[in-house]
Amino acid sequence: MKKIATGNKAVAEAVKQAVPTVVAAYPITPQTEIVEQIAEFVSGGELKSRYIPVESEHSAMAACIGASITGIRTFTATSSHGLLYMHEMTNWAAGARLPIVMANVNRSIGPGWNIWAEHTDSLQERDTGWLQVYVSTVQEAYDATIMAFRIAEHNDVLLPVMVNLDGFLLSHIMQPLDTVEIGDFIPPTHLPYAIDVKNPTGYGGLTGTEEHYKMRWDIERSMRDSVKVIEETEKDFAKRFGRRYGFTENYQCDDAEVIVVAMGTLGKEAEVAIDLLRKEGIKAGSLRIRWLRPFPNLKILKGKQVVVVDRDYSFGRGGILATEIMAQTKEEVFSVIAGIGGQEVTFEDVAEFVRKRRIGTEVWFGVSNNV
Amino acid sequence: MFEIRIHSRGGQGGVTAARLLALAAIHDGKYATAAPFYGAERRGAPIVSFVRIDDKPIRVYSQIKKPDMVVVLDASVMDVVDVLQGLKSGGKVLVNSQQKKEFGGYLSSNVDLTGIALKEKLVVSGNPILNTPVIGALAKMGVVSVDSAKKAIREMFSDERNVTVAEAAYKEMSA
Numbered sequence: 001m002k003k004i005a006t007g008n009k010a011v012a013e014a015v016k017q018a019v020p021t022v023v024a025a026y027p028i029t030p031q032t033e034i035v036e037q038i039a040e041f042v043s044g045g046e047l048k049s050r051y052i053p054v055e056s057e058h059s060a061m062a063a064c065i066g067a068s069i070t071g072i073r074t075f076t077a078t079s080s081h082g083l084l085y086m087h088e089m090t091n092w093a094a095g096a097r098l099p100i101v102m103a104n105v106n107r108s109i110g111p112g113w114n115i116w117a118e119h120t121d122s123l124q125e126r127d128t129g130w131l132q133v134y135v136s137t138v139q140e141a142y143d144a145t146i147m148a149f150r151i152a153e154h155n156d157v158l159l160p161v162m163v164n165l166d167g168f169l170l171s172h173i174m175q176p177l178d179t180v181e182i183g184d185f186i187p188p189t190h191l192p193y194a195i196d197v198k199n200p201t202g203y204g205g206l207t208g209t210e211e212h213y214k215m216r217w218d219i220e221r222s223m224r225d226s227v228k229v230i231e232e233t234e235k236d237f238a239k240r241f242g243r244r245y246g247f248t249e250n251y252q253c254d255d256a257e258v259i260v261v262a263m264g265t266l267g268k269e270a271e272v273a274i275d276l277l278r279k280e281g282i283k284a285g286s287l288r289i290r291w292l293r294p295f296p297n298l299k300i301l302k303g304k305q306v307v308v309v310d311r312d313y314s315f316g317r318g319g320i321l322a323t324e325i326m327a328q329t330k331e332e333v334f335s336v337i338a339g340i341g342g343q344e345v346t347f348e349d350v351a352e353f354v355r356k357r358r359i360g361t362e363v364w365f366g367v368s369n370n371v
Numbered sequence: 372m373f374e375i376r377i378h379s380r381g382g383q384g385g386v387t388a389a390r391l392l393a394l395a396a397i398h399d400g401k402y403a404t405a406a407p408f409y410g411a412e413r414r415g416a417p418i419v420s421f422v423r424i425d426d427k428p429i430r431v432y433s434q435i436k437k438p439d440m441v442v443v444l445d446a447s448v449m450d451v452v453d454v455l456q457g458l459k460s461g462g463k464v465l466v467n468s469q470q471k472k473e474f475g476g477y478l479s480s481n482v483d484l485t486g487i488a489l490k491e492k493l494v495v496s497g498n499p500i501l502n503t504p505v506i507g508a509l510a511k512m513g514v515v516s517v518d519s520a521k522k523a524i525r526e527m528f529s530d531e532r533n534v535t536v537a538e539a540a541y542k543e544m545s546a
Contacts, residue, residue, distance in 0.1 A: 004390065172406070174405040
């Protein structure tokens, strides 16, 4: 059926397909519609989940951890300050190897108080051991959320997954949505170390100096193993439902001399900039990073000029994507900081970033000269 | 790509009008997006919503700067907002008003959406419903088909009067 939905509603529809046993969440703009819709599904009997309305995001993640450790499927959603308030517990979720799925609606961090799109919230969770995927359409928000459960719960992964969508730009836009019946796409949850009253075991006890680093290494080992699990899952999804995704979405990259790299909706809008530049005879392409953790192999950027658009920043260092990309390619980029706190950035602006690129420098759109 | 900017005041249904229009366009077999611009505004403040309709998937998320059409659900916003800003030369303007207002260089139309809603007593919380009749007017202007407009309205609203007002707006609209 032809449907139209917001990014938020699409996430809720995906959760309805995955049927988590427990959803624990706290509302926050611009995520509220996700948990509102899930609560409606639960109260209307359309979704057989236990919905726990908690008093804070810290408690939301704590409740998910408590539920997940019994070996059941869990989901939560948040945004911005809610995510930051969870931070202690997000580390715990990954460290305890719990396949919790969370949608994060990317929003800036105050002060000043600002509710619009920015990626700095989820990027501050970069080092917690969560897998992170960034989506660019309503359909992709739906598809990625469904796949997130299967990836997280795979026994070679057993790590939490965060699905990120841009606040308002994607959370509140209406686009066509094709929903699916997932059938057995997500196997039943099986947590090998779930707590069992018949076989009591201690969790989270003091871990000695000769044990802790091994557990940390094991997170990294699973993060590396998750690459093939993501590939397999996306391949099976394409086979069953006809929509193919990857670690990155590459547009006109093959013969490109300059490539724009971005995430989220800006990564999609950049494609329109590429069409504009190609008409001017500029051999440009765009690469939208979907999976930030595990970080993709970007060998396609080798030998190309790269323009990175960061909707985020690490103070005292630079654009977070730009920094990550340079660390892998060992080459300088043109780093543009644009879209912070919902700053309007159009495809025409992105085209201008490409035309006026100065590899090896950084500019803040609207602040620095020349862009 | 056909781009429409809808001007209204918070609470008047401009966002829902955008959603209805996009849904109707999708029923016509097109691609469409409806994007409300969320500012710090609250109920009563001038707001804008954007609708894009195209034959291929739409990849633009930024605001519409050069619309093909402007829809004004509340004529009083014209006192404080330049609704014609960026409107393409020869673009269309539809105003909810009893009187036709001429805009030099643009094709102006008007329809009394408020009167139509009041006649059907289609009023919620003291506000006449404008978002369903306006879809009828837009169908008359050829933005979406009449069948798709009705289908979209019925999908989003159970009260059949919403279809009645759309039909009335279709009939009453100045050519």
